[in-house]
Amino acid sequence: MARLLQVFGFLSVLFRGATLTFQSLAVGGIVFLIFIVRRSQEDSAQLQQACLRWIRRSALALAVMQISYVLANSLILRESAEMPLRQVLGANFVLAGLIGIVAAFTVVVLTVPMRSTGYAALLLPAAAIIASSVMTSHSMARLGYRAPLVAFTALHQAATATWLGGLPYLLIAIRRAQSPEFARQLGARFSQLALASVAVLASAGLLLSFAYVGSLQAVYGTSYGAMVATKVLLFVLLLFLGALNFQLVRRGPASSILASLKRFGEAEIGIGITVILTAASLTSLPPAADLARDRVSAREIFARMSPRAPRFASPTVQDLPEDIYAAQKKAFEVGSLSTESYVPGQTGTRLNTPAEKAWSEYNHHWAGIIVLSMGLLALLAQAGRFSWARNWPLAFFGLSAFLFLRSDPETWPLGPVGFWATLADPEILLHRFFALLVIALAVFEWRVQTGRVASGRARLVFPALIAVSGALLLTHSHSLGNLKEELLAELSHIPLAILAVTAGWSRWLELRLPSENQTRNIMGRLWPLCIALIGVVLLNYREM
């Protein structure tokens, strides 16, 4: 139980993110099957079966996620409030979860291979899945304008599912279509549906933003506002890729565009999942409109972000608190309480000492120099004039060594805690593991850059990891209140995340697009530029 409490906040976002993703895939698949595949003129029995198979898998995964969420939340509620089970079962989230679980299993039953009847019956459980999700959204707990907010949330989620959830089915359809012309027709029809979905999604999103964010100052002054702005930026990125797709399906012979269409679709799915994960982290934050006090002002952001010389002098280990984690726990226990709210298991926050801030800034600035060097060398390598520059991934070794030495200063080799003792601390162990992961990244990408791996999926490790890192930077959220320091740190992490997502997917497209596609060259210049910019942002990272 204690372990569950510790990871409860994290589990909530994980389950929410997974639920939104699988819900989009299940509902998007149903809409694609009924409105895109079934209305085609050609025989599409094989394609229908493939769609049904993936809808069934998504619905099953959705049911598993819903069951996990209801069980975890019920257990926490029962234990933390010493509540009888009967009372727990009457909670709104249990009812919402049950509706979602029953609807998901209904989809599983209706999509079994033996059935050959119409698919319109699937629309009812699809609507129930959306309703179940809306029941645990912000809109349900609002005091004012509850009914319209519930309606807009339902429209927003349904449109997201139709567009982003339908994309994987478009890729399946392109792969399985009996003729290139049929695939092009499906692509064109999906583009029209996607356009309508985007219009609904954007309109509902705009209205929800008015209600939940409320003002321009709240956009940059609160965590919620900043995350909404991030979602909008990623949405624009998706629209750009969607526009490229839209152009593709309307010109040229079908055979030459399908490969490009598939690759753009892959990137759209990846960025789409990133947007959904960002939305999951939004559901865990209080709406900006509710937090009128302690917002970060434009002047404070400008003061923190304005360029200054990097810090190349580090405080000594002796300047830091003896045991950072113990100090944090102690600060909470002695009652440094505020009006902050917590999820069960979450600990309080302690302000870092100036030495800790300087230590962290020094870390970020050196990491920035290494990453900026990698980006610039990659740009030179892409230009094709300096073959030695292709060894840029080796700089990751420097980053790994830096992480190993500086992420846990109280441990070996810098601090008094011995190497073997660090293996017992999961947090330190994870930092060490991350340093190893960076080495793996260096080896994979160095082999790709130097031609040792000319083809195959190993080439995709680097872009996949960079894109996943960016998505995860967006998935975590910070305090429930408006802790200014945390928000200012978050505001510097958001550009890092967006640049990482852009770098990952542009490199992916460079590797995957067919050579005749001109966009490939642009992508080949874009990702090193993004990596160099990540270095610049890191170089200007400030904690004071």
Place this chain on the structure above:
Amino acid sequence: MQPGRRRFCALVLFAVAAAFFIVAPAAAHAVLLESTPPLNSSVSGPNVPVKLRFNVRIDALRSRLTLLCPDGSAQALEISKETRADTLAAAATGLAAGAYRLRWQVLASDGHITRGEIPFTVTPS
């Protein structure tokens, strides 16, 4: 599955799992907007009305208010049923002078559980 493909999948899964574990925990979204008694305030006893207002609708039946007394004991407060949807109210009676902490845990209507504490001092009336 081909060995190369299997290795690739294993690596990506490994990386994703690792990255998930380094993500900081996120929090739910019911936040306390105002309270009686206010945070770190002094109120005169022995009877202290308690009222907490949140930013969202609260499931009062599944929320809890507990008073941590100066002697270390804990006293569950009965939550009033006659309040607004965003408010929890109760009455703490017979309080001796000393430092108290009001511990609250709420279930928001959207299923999020949040908790917090309000330290306050009771002075003799």
